[in-house]
Amino acid sequence: MSALSLVALISLVCTGFAKQLDAHPPQQQHRHWAQICSGNPTNKIRGCDRYGCGSFGADRHSGKGKHVGVDVICADGATVYAPFSGQLSGPIRFFHNGNAIDDGVQISGSGYCVKLVCIHPIRYHGHIRRGEQLGRMLPMQRVFPGIISHIHVENCDHSDPTHLLTPVVPPFPQQDRHWATVCSGNPTNEIRGCDNYGCGYYGAPRRNGKGKHRGVDVICADGATVYAPFSGQLSGPIKFFHNGNAIDDGVQIRGSGFCVKLVCIHPIRYSGRISKGQILGKMLPMQRVFPGITSHIHVENCDHSDPTSNLERGKGQRE
Numbered sequence: 001m002s003a004l005s006l007v008a009l010i011s012l013v014c015t016g017f018a019k020q021l022d023a024h025p026p027q028q029q030h031r032h033w034a035q036i037c038s039g040n041p042t043n044k045i046r047g048c049d050r051y052g053c054g055s056f057g058a059d060r061h062s063g064k065g066k067h068v069g070v071d072v073i074c075a076d077g078a079t080v081y082a083p084f085s086g087q088l089s090g091p092i093r094f095f096h097n098g099n100a101i102d103d104g105v106q107i108s109g110s111g112y113c114v115k116l117v118c119i120h121p122i123r124y125h126g127h128i129r130r131g132e133q134l135g136r137m138l139p140m141q142r143v144f145p146g147i148i149s150h151i152h153v154e155n156c157d158h159s160d161p162t163h164l165l166t167p168v169v170p171p172f173p174q175q176d177r178h179w180a181t182v183c184s185g186n187p188t189n190e191i192r193g194c195d196n197y198g199c200g201y202y203g204a205p206r207r208n209g210k211g212k213h214r215g216v217d218v219i220c221a222d223g224a225t226v227y228a229p230f231s232g233q234l235s236g237p238i239k240f241f242h243n244g245n246a247i248d249d250g251v252q253i254r255g256s257g258f259c260v261k262l263v264c265i266h267p268i269r270y271s272g273r274i275s276k277g278q279i280l281g282k283m284l285p286m287q288r289v290f291p292g293i294t295s296h297i298h299v300e301n302c303d304h305s306d307p308t309s310n311l312e313r314g315k316g317q318r319e
């Protein structure tokens, strides 16, 4: 059998796997990543072969370098899956010499950022879901005959991803769809009604009916403490007015299956991880810019969907 027809056969088998996965989408929040390569359900890591070892921190360049990733065993031509949901970017190249395995992609989301190399992704941009087909393992044997073929998995911050690849703890029992209190003094995330400047609900008219409110305004007194509605990765600054007024600041949080922008607040920082309920920052002086308005945090989902049900905390349900 030729190498090409073998690849075709493998891909046929693996399409079956992908369909099976699609039929059972994960319903829970996962602390560890999904299977990355068909044929390796436990994300088994490459041991040692004559080219080196696959563990994190293994020697490279005759001991002058260190392996800053982990090598997940994956047969040439096997189907590759997304370890978590996130945004794709790339191509990510490792060798920069155009060899047969010099391709890869980055996924950023769900509180993680990882580069997967020696694979050919189905695309280099857009959103991908955990467990969804991401691409195909490239022909590593052609470049390194006899090597244990593998995907090089590298965290964007060069930290060790081993514990995320090999689960030692059970996943969270259930994903919490309800966000924590966003502003001190407003424990139920009460939404701004209508005032001289407009209304606070999602879809409210803006610019004399020419526009629509793409977020929800959570009531928050000037200077009040602001909390993270869910755990995730911070990025920013996020500006709304772009005119440098007293409330032109904000931050994005991505993680736990959500992505939201909180504006008219000053965050404690614009990067790194934050946990649900942790102090995120302070409400800016909105009365200075809009005297008499119901001061509020503008809360906007990154995909512009309606965040109201997440803010409501299940109306009377306990956390």
Ligand SMILES: [Zn+2]
Residues within 6 Å of the ligand: 067, 069, 070, 071, 151, 152, 153
């Ligand atoms: Zn590697």
Ligand SMILES: [Zn+2]
Residues within 6 Å of the ligand: 200, 213, 215, 216, 217, 297, 298, 299
């Ligand atoms: Zn708003």
